[in-house]
Amino acid sequence: MKKIFALYIILTACVLRLSGQDATYKNLEGDRREAFKNNLFASSEKIKSLECNFSQKQTLSLLSDEMISKGTMTYKKEERLLWVYKSPYEFVFMMNNGKITTRSDGKTSSFDSGSSPLMKELCKIMVAGLKGDTKSLETSFNTRYYTDGARIKVAMIPKNKSLASIFNSIDLCFDASTMLVSSIVMDEPSGDKTEISITNVKINGTVNDEVFDIH
Amino acid sequence: MMKYLTFISLALFLCSCSAARMAGTGMPNPVIPEIQANTAHFRTTVTFGSNSITGLMAVKQRSDLAIFGSFTNEFGVKGFDFACIDGKTELLYIMPALNRTMVKKILRRDISMLVCYGIGSMGKISSAGTGSSPKILYPDPSGQVTSVKDVMISGATSQAKVIFALEDFRYKLKIELVSLSPDEK
Numbered sequence: 001m002k003k004i005f006a007l008y009i010i011l012t013a014c015v016l017r018l019s020g021q022d023a024t025y026k027n028l029e030g031d032r033r034e035a036f037k038n039n040l041f042a043s044s045e046k047i048k049s050l051e052c053n054f055s056q057k058q059t060l061s062l063l064s065d066e067m068i069s070k071g072t073m074t075y076k077k078e079e080r081l082l083w084v085y086k087s088p089y090e091f092v093f094m095m096n097n098g099k100i101t102t103r104s105d106g107k108t109s110s111f112d113s114g115s116s117p118l119m120k121e122l123c124k125i126m127v128a129g130l131k132g133d134t135k136s137l138e139t140s141f142n143t144r145y146y147t148d149g150a151r152i153k154v155a156m157i158p159k160n161k162s163l164a165s166i167f168n169s170i171d172l173c174f175d176a177s178t179m180l181v182s183s184i185v186m187d188e189p190s191g192d193k194t195e196i197s198i199t200n201v202k203i204n205g206t207v208n209d210e211v212f213d214i215h
Numbered sequence: 216m217m218k219y220l221t222f223i224s225l226a227l228f229l230c231s232c233s234a235a236r237m238a239g240t241g242m243p244n245p246v247i248p249e250i251q252a253n254t255a256h257f258r259t260t261v262t263f264g265s266n267s268i269t270g271l272m273a274v275k276q277r278s279d280l281a282i283f284g285s286f287t288n289e290f291g292v293k294g295f296d297f298a299c300i301d302g303k304t305e306l307l308y309i310m311p312a313l314n315r316t317m318v319k320k321i322l323r324r325d326i327s328m329l330v331c332y333g334i335g336s337m338g339k340i341s342s343a344g345t346g347s348s349p350k351i352l353y354p355d356p357s358g359q360v361t362s363v364k365d366v367m368i369s370g371a372t373s374q375a376k377v378i379f380a381l382e383d384f385r386y387k388l389k390i391e392l393v394s395l396s397p398d399e400k
Binding site: 060065067122 | 258310
């Protein structure tokens, strides 16, 4: 009997590990999933601008080391995203009308987003994640929805090879009551993991166009 | 007699070949106290011709003296992982966009040299004092180690930060490392 119980425990642990989900999360299916998706999409449609703080924790598997970065993000319709890292050093990333601009160490450089498919895709994921527009990501990812009651997790597995060579999976976590994103977790094939926690989210505040004027 | 002369010539030839490997001597890595106790983090810019990638590089030496390093961009996407064991450098991971035989070959050689002559001299550069003029770390000013041509490595300090720069003139590759100060970490 003890052996059967031990086997049951091992099998359960294996199944949970294979599915990549915490025991507290349950699969969201059928009507409940569709209702959540529709609610999320409806609230994303109302977002004209968004400002937030973020904290990014990167776990390096090779060195068993963690690197923490902090900063702010600003989004304004249509598809304008400003990502400002304030620590450990200042780094600015901006996407504006298909143009990507970065500023590092006082040097600014710009290029067309089409010349960097990775950055373009990363921007798309961030904008969709911040807004909650998970429907727009379904062309590039196989998505599954889970909930623990308070939060809803959207687990995304890349469909195409080029994205799959960079990310094993990307999880977007939303607050079930506010429908706002609280974290984005990216798992890489190298074993590294990047977790971006979003706080102090401000929706539809005044964001001047000058914010996106970087030289 | 001829047999011995042939043997000695062959041995000398092989010795001269191994000198060209330089950073890959097969000898254990030296102890680098600055990366043994804690992981060192560097703000990094890798420039290849007119393109450049910025990010963070973390470097650590294990107790067996093997040196491991990881370069990621600001968003956390990994560029490459490397290991330098007994003076020989291997790329353990490289992002698909950089995964080209030639790029890997150049990176392997230049990272090896940067670890050997740059990061290996961290203590010496730190003690040189803030604001001192850049010190040439490779080619060896004494002229003893110059087996790799067209590469220059320099080290300097600025506001308690250590700055290393490798310039590979042949392949137009430049790697610049700027250590993060304790409050930045």
